[in-house]
Amino acid sequence: MEAYDDERLKQESPLLHGIPRTGPFEVPQGFFDRFPHEVQQQITARPANRWPLLLRRAGIALPIAAMLAVVLWYFTTTPDPGTDTIAIVDTTTAPNVDDLLLLDDDATFAALAVEDPQAALGSAPDLTDEEIVAYFEDEGTDITELLTTL
């Protein structure tokens, strides 16, 4: 230990400084003679990986990159199954006069025409005279004037 560190240790921890630094652990006899052979046995039992680290890393990284590329390609080229059946409607602008004129042609009205207008309106509600009078009174309609007009 450097002299500076030793002096500092003496000041900071006199108790620790006073303990001899000999290794208290014992090793079984002959261990260091046997150990290198045991390591040799281990490394010959399992074949050494002779591929350089870069190639080993590339061997893992390249298949992963290829898989990611395929997944990315699939999602970017395959359309969403719902999008081709839904009409795109522009809701940001109100219809102008030209748009309304397009509707005002014979073909449009012909398509809307019905065979029996009365049937299309449905049957009239079955009301009693009293109910009709009460309705007109609620509405504030002058019955005499209505009859004159009709």
Added chain:
Amino acid sequence: MSEPMSDKELLALFHREESRHYAFNLLVRQYQRRLYAFIRRMVTDHDETQDVLQNTFIKAWNGLDNFRADSQLFSWLYRIAYNESITHLKRMRRGLFVSEDAVIERLTTTLDSSEHFSGDAIQRKLQTAVMRLPDKQRAVFNMKYFDEMKYEEISAVTGTSVGALKASYHIAVKKIERWLTDQTK
């Protein structure tokens, strides 16, 4: 015992196919004692130390082709041993499903019952105090106090800045001093 080979000579031998195993055998012989001592102080038990040391050298064998000669071979081996020791202790905690105190208790019991502990009472107390430190702080303390490594060397092993290592070591010293003082009262 013959003069130990330099890292450069060992690596040159290792990179030749015909002397690969011979070079590795020399490497193990050259570094096994220092690495054993470090691991033993971390895991306490001899058999567990042997397993961790064996894993360290097997990883070294698998990685030596990619070892860059810009760092010291011993620092590199020490780094593997350090990581293997920390991993072993974490695995032990997970396997035991117990608290930190229970792990310290187990390590202390191993120390007390070990037939391979030759230290006297005060050294036993010191080892018990060291075991109470968190794993990484214990590793730093052992490297500095017992292995007398420089902070720069410890930094190369642990990947921690020199400033942080100095702080960690001095906190560890304070903790140990306090514990030893309490025990001697």
